[in-house]
Amino acid sequence: MLKLYNSFSNLLEEVELNKKEVKVYLCGPTVQSSPHLGHGRSAVVFDFLVRYLNYLEYKVTFVRNITDIDDKIIEKSLEENISYSELGTRVSVEFQNAYEKLNCIKPDSEPKATEFIDEIIKYIEILVENKFAYISKSGVYYDISKFDDYLLLSGRKKEDVLSGTRVEIEEDKNSPEDFALWKFSKENEPYWDSPWGSGRPGWHIECSSMIESILGKTIDIHCGGNDLIFPHHENEIAQSKGAYPNEVFVKYWLHNGMLNLSGKKMSKSEGNIKLLNDYLNEFNGQVLRFFFLRSQYRSPQEFSIELLKESESTLNNLIEFTKDVNPKPKDKNVLSIFKESMNEDLNTAKMLGDLFKLINDSGSLEQEKLEDLKSSIKFVFNVLGFELTKKDINKTADEELIEFFKKYDIKFENINQAVKEFITKREGFRKIKDFDSADKMRDSILHVGISLEDGTDSGWSWKTS
RNA sequence: GGCGACGUGGCGGAGUGGCUACGCAGCGGUCUGCAAAACCGUUUACACGAGUUCGAUUCUCGUCGUCGCCUCCA
Incomplete structure (x- = not known):
């Protein structure tokens, strides 16, 4: 029996799902900058989940979104003097490549926020209609005071959250903890038309809206990093329950732990991030x-x-x-x-x-x-998505290798052939007990990353560093 | 300040009311011309104090420490 820790109940729960249809949604990245190792962890651990569910013969529909419009993307694109979509596309491609190298299975759907503007607007309209949202000078906001069950996921109290330090107080919100559903655009900012004025969606609404559009009002498993619990997932809940008060939004909330560097969380805001691509090359x-x-x-x-x-x-x-x-x-x-x-x-x-x-x-x-x-x-x-075979063993020749073997009068055709000839040459020295020469050969080939292992099956192996 | 998590051997990292986690590194040995690889063996662990218990690293309380979230984030 599969048990998963549900962040909502803070309990390890026996999972009860319909084998024929399991809906899984993973909060993907905001494509403002290159993927870091933390993104990798989240993608891989939930890939383990999806693969394991498949193994248990659940029929999984897996959705992982991409947030391709938000304040930071706009800020960054202005810095780089390119459009938000150019930046978003470039970074999205980096994410795709990284996911591929990590061998994460492709989601059934990978929606982008900007592809769901109509759906998002409709969603906000429902919230306005249900009196969970109000329109002000700077945008459309969710009215937290209308939602009694706010903060059940993170287990906090509204008044405690009020004491937080990062609440934007300059905006014309009824209450500081209200959050934006739709932000009216300022000059030079990308915008879409809406019944309330041109602007862009807030960060949280896309997930509620895309989940409903693609998977329906109720999903089985919602995953993401534990740094998303508050405010992002709390706000998703507020939105989804505001729009559909009588529907179960998410059955199981799963949150992965953070990656630490010397005990401290790796994050964009800490500035201590390590990029995935740096390691995926090495x-x-x-x-x-x-x-x-x-x-x-x-x-x-x-x-x-x-x-x-x-x-x-x-x-x-x-x-x-x-x-x-x-x-x-x-x-x-x-x-x-x-x-x-x-x-x-x-x-x-x-x-x-x-x-x-x-x-x-x-x-x-x-x-x-x-x-x-x-x-x-x-x-x-x-x-679990491992091939368990050595990769890169038939590494194509680079200049260094060709040069190296030339010194020993060996013509490089492929790595196996070249090393084999090299070993034969060295064996000659060993036979006549010229160990000095044999050892020198072994030392020198080590410098191009090949380690000779007398008496093993292949006689040699690659070193990685 | 509020809420939460955690503190395990050199490093990483599981787990359990009584039985070697495990990995990597290290050390010793076998093998070898030597080395590597392989194989065999192996070293100081459960933050501290009290309590519950026949017995606690595991449960309870306290102390100290670390970390996370508190409207940026995977």
Whole structure:
């Protein structure tokens, strides 16, 4: 039985869903700047969720939105002297590429706020009609005083929120905690026409509106980073309950923990962000993905380049262990470890530990059982979106490699052929016990990232750094 | 100040009222011309104080500390 921690009840709940139709919505990024590692974590951990639901034979409809219009995007595009849409498109492409490298499955729908302006306006009209919204000089606002159940998700009181420091008081709102549904445009700002005046949607309304348009009034699982709980998700609830008071909006709220750098949250506002692309060039996407697997999705997770390298080592060991088998669901222990830990609020960290325990105890297994263990481990990793094969091993020749082998009179055709010839040459020295020369060759090839391993199957391997 | 989370061995990170988590690194060994890889073995852990209990890292209370949110954010 799958259990998930519901942020709304603050409880681990047994999930009851209709197998034939599970609707999942993930709050995606605001495309104002390049994707950072935190975006990666959120995308990957909820990709684990969707893949696991698929494995359990739920029929999932998965939507992940893109916020392509908001104050920060406008601000940034003015700085760069390009249009908001040019900036948004450029950054969206970066996100797509990153998601692809991380092997996240493509959502069934990836709506952008600006593609749903009509729907958003209709939604606001309902809120105005239901008296949850009012029009003022600067825009249309949600009237918090009308919604009694405000802040149930974050478990706060209205009066406590009032004491916050960031409330914009300069605006002509009835109450400081009211939030914008529609913002009238100032000069040089992009705008769309609306019954109240030209402007743009507020940050929160797009999600309520797109959820309804694409998935319907009730969805099963709503995911996002835990920094979105307040105000974003509170406001989504306020909007959706304001528009449709008698409908259940979301059955299960799931929130992932933040990524930390030296114990502090990585975020745009802290200015301590690490860009995904920086690491996706140096490491392959699978390593990043594996890094995210090592911690349970709700826990804060510490990031550093050392920890990423550590993940790479661990992953390589796993790849090595399973290298000669095809993925098959054979070993009952592996499958029950997989299901039990995933059922326990997607505890991928526990799964990993328990699987390694099996690997450690596998020394005495007979051949067939050992193969079953290996192919089953490969199987569950496949389910979670890992190929468990070494990538980049057939790295195309670059100038450095060609030059290197030329020094030893070896013509570079492909990496395997070249290294093989190199090893044969070195073996010549070893045979006549000229170990000085043999060691020099081994040292020199190490400088181009190839490490020779006498007595192993392949005789060599790539080093990553 | 309000609300919440957490404090586990060198680092990371699970979990449990009594049984080695696990990974990586380290150390020792086997192997090897040497090294690497592989394999075997292995070291100081549950912030502090009190309580409940036959027994607490796990439950309760207190203390200290760290972090998150409080209308920017994944």
